Amino acid sequence: xxxxxxxxxxxxxxxxxxxxxxxxxxxxxxxxxxxxxxxxxxxxxxxxxxxxxxxxxxxxxxxxxxxxxxxxxxxxxxxxxxxxxxxxxxxxxxxxxxxxxxxxxxxxxxxxxxxxxxxxxxxxxxxxxxxxxxxxxxxxxxxxxxxxxxxxxxxxxxxxxxxxxxxxxxxxxxxxxxxxxxxxxxxxxxxxxxxxxxxxxxxxxxxxxxxxxxxxxxxxxxxxxxxxxxxxxxxxxxxxxxxxxxxxxxxxxxxxxxxxxxxxxxxxxxxxxxxxxxxxxxxxxxxxxxxxxxxxxxxxxxxxxxxxxxxxxx
Amino acid sequence: xxxxxxxxxxxxxxxxxxxxxxxxxxxxxxxxxxxxxxxxxxxxxxxxxxxxxxxxxxxxxxxxxxxxxxxxxxxxxxxxxxxxxxxxxxxxxxxxxxxxxxxxxxxxxxxxxxxxxxxxxxxxxxxxxxxxxxxxxxxxxxxxxxxxxxxxxxxxxxxxxxxxxxxxxxxxxxxxxxxxxxxxxxxxxxxxxxxxxxxxxxxxxxxxxxxxxxxxxxxxxxxxxxxxxxxxxxxxxxxxxxxxxxxxxxxx
Numbered sequence: 001x002x003x004x005x006x007x008x009x010x011x012x013x014x015x016x017x018x019x020x021x022x023x024x025x026x027x028x029x030x031x032x033x034x035x036x037x038x039x040x041x042x043x044x045x046x047x048x049x050x051x052x053x054x055x056x057x058x059x060x061x062x063x064x065x066x067x068x069x070x071x072x073x074x075x076x077x078x079x080x081x082x083x084x085x086x087x088x089x090x091x092x093x094x095x096x097x098x099x100x101x102x103x104x105x106x107x108x109x110x111x112x113x114x115x116x117x118x119x120x121x122x123x124x125x126x127x128x129x130x131x132x133x134x135x136x137x138x139x140x141x142x143x144x145x146x147x148x149x150x151x152x153x154x155x156x157x158x159x160x161x162x163x164x165x166x167x168x169x170x171x172x173x174x175x176x177x178x179x180x181x182x183x184x185x186x187x188x189x190x191x192x193x194x195x196x197x198x199x200x201x202x203x204x205x206x207x208x209x210x211x212x213x214x215x216x217x218x219x220x221x222x223x224x225x226x227x228x229x230x231x232x233x234x235x236x237x238x239x240x241x242x243x244x245x246x247x248x249x250x251x252x253x254x255x256x257x258x259x260x261x262x263x264x265x266x267x268x269x270x271x272x273x274x275x276x277x278x279x280x281x282x283x284x285x286x287x288x289x290x291x292x293x294x295x296x297x298x299x300x301x302x303x304x305x306x307x308x309x310x311x312x313x314x
Numbered sequence: 315x316x317x318x319x320x321x322x323x324x325x326x327x328x329x330x331x332x333x334x335x336x337x338x339x340x341x342x343x344x345x346x347x348x349x350x351x352x353x354x355x356x357x358x359x360x361x362x363x364x365x366x367x368x369x370x371x372x373x374x375x376x377x378x379x380x381x382x383x384x385x386x387x388x389x390x391x392x393x394x395x396x397x398x399x400x401x402x403x404x405x406x407x408x409x410x411x412x413x414x415x416x417x418x419x420x421x422x423x424x425x426x427x428x429x430x431x432x433x434x435x436x437x438x439x440x441x442x443x444x445x446x447x448x449x450x451x452x453x454x455x456x457x458x459x460x461x462x463x464x465x466x467x468x469x470x471x472x473x474x475x476x477x478x479x480x481x482x483x484x485x486x487x488x489x490x491x492x493x494x495x496x497x498x499x500x501x502x503x504x505x506x507x508x509x510x511x512x513x514x515x516x517x518x519x520x521x522x523x524x525x526x527x528x529x530x531x532x533x534x535x536x537x538x539x540x541x542x543x544x545x546x547x548x549x550x551x552x553x554x555x556x557x558x559x560x561x562x563x564x565x566x
Binding site for chain 2: 087099100144147
């Protein structure tokens with residue numbers, strides 16, 4: 001079931017097309033990563049999807065409700081942690097949550113029960129009666145997540161949820177994201193942290209210059225860019241010259257990485273015979289050899305740098 | 315049944331916003347300065363040594379108090395929330411712009427109403443003011459407080475993250491209103507051009523109704539004054555919504 005449907009979204013600021021006629025769908029019960037370099041249009045897209053910005057063109061459907069024709073119904077289905085958001089620092093953590101409960105039209109008892117559960121889950125229960133002005137960034141971010149989850153929404157929009165947080169807070173938030181997903185909910189995660197997207201997401205969209213460059217599963221993305229396949233080889237103290245490795249059959253690029261060499265090749269297996277020949281001729285000693293798929297970061301950089309328009313099935 | 319539930323939810327959300335504003339903004343320095351200190355200073359400046367009749371003095375002070383207190387909270391809320399980055403969170407919530415605007419107006423209204431009781435009390439206890447028309451006075455007070463609270467919310471639509479800019483704009487509007495509305499100089503003593511100007515100020519109608527309710531003479535037909543206060547409320551609210559919509563487009 002499609003829970004988010006974006007159709008032909010466009011948003012222009014002056015002469016800059018921040019979002020350029022993009023369309024995509026997010027399936028229910030998935031974690032959807034939305035990646036892109038700075039200024040690519042990812043936050044603008046998320047702000048359109050959550051009703052902060054009205055697009056110049058296009059439509060957004062949330063759980064079948066048009067965000068622009070039935071905004072209250074559509075927004076009732078979502079919990080949001082915007083990138084530039086804060087809690088009410090003059091209110092206590094508890095009052096912040098009760099306020100959210102009221103504007104999401106929750107019954108008082110239900111809101112109190114859920115708030116207590118979430119505060120315990122996010123390790124904030126002991127501090128519930130303190131004004132949040134004394135909270136650290138990590139605590140505020142956890143409280144923002146509590147506020148987003150209070151109404152038990154079907155979709156959770158997270159914009160850079162772990163940016164600037166300590167390792168422990170990042171772990172807590174990632175764990176909660178996984179738990180939320182296990183309950184059959186959908187997460188729309190906007191991030192520039194590729195490793196985070198790799199760890200969490202089932203499907204990833206990469207946006208560049210306002211256009212969607214690719215939408216696919218992380219594993220497919222890694223396999224799709226074959227020229228980024230590589231061999232990582234390590235020799236003992238007698239290593240060949242880099243230009244000798246360039247001459248091996250099938251090698252398209254050579255990079256030095258610490259005491260190893262990375263040989264990029266569309267078909268790494270075809271490099272092995274010529275590598276063996278080189279080792280024999282030069283009497284070299286090979287310590288290790290690994291074939292590697294590209295990392296998501298490499299795929300991301302490849303796509304962004306080549307501005308390649310790739311679509312699944314295209 | 316569904317309409318009743320929708321209305322109930324709308325009221326609940328509006329009151330929640332109002333309650334949140336009450337907790338956060340009533341004790342903010344700009345509200346204390348312009349909502350409490352300033353009307354008190356105005357009272358002292360105009361009352362001491364001028365020998366004004368209670369029928370003149372109390373309505374004037376009440377008028378100034380209503381204007382400044384009711385419009386003290388509204389201008390602060392939106393720019394403060396934009397500055398503190400809580401505004402965007404509200405835009406993603408299942409509330410309408412009406413919920414937000416009415417929540418802001420109600421919190422300004424309650425603050426204005428509460429503080430405006432002080433000059434009434436002072437007039438009653440110390441200035442021998444008699445309230446000859448208590449019910450009309452109450453209605454005039456409620457309408458004028460609501461009107462100036464709506465004015466405060468209208469001013470807050472200025473698309474900025476700096477509350478001081480909005481407070482400055484609020485003062486640019488409030489000060490001329492005090493001097494063009496026959497507050498300290500009765501309407502009948504104003505020159506013709508000033509009388510014409512006074513008709514464009516909601517404070518004129520409020521003070522004229524206060525004056526009549528406290529045993530003085532009204533310059534404008536009282537029914538027309540009530541009507542004009544309603545007209546100003548209507549204009550401010552509609553304008554407020556349009557201005558906030560435009561402000562959101564500019565800011566985001």
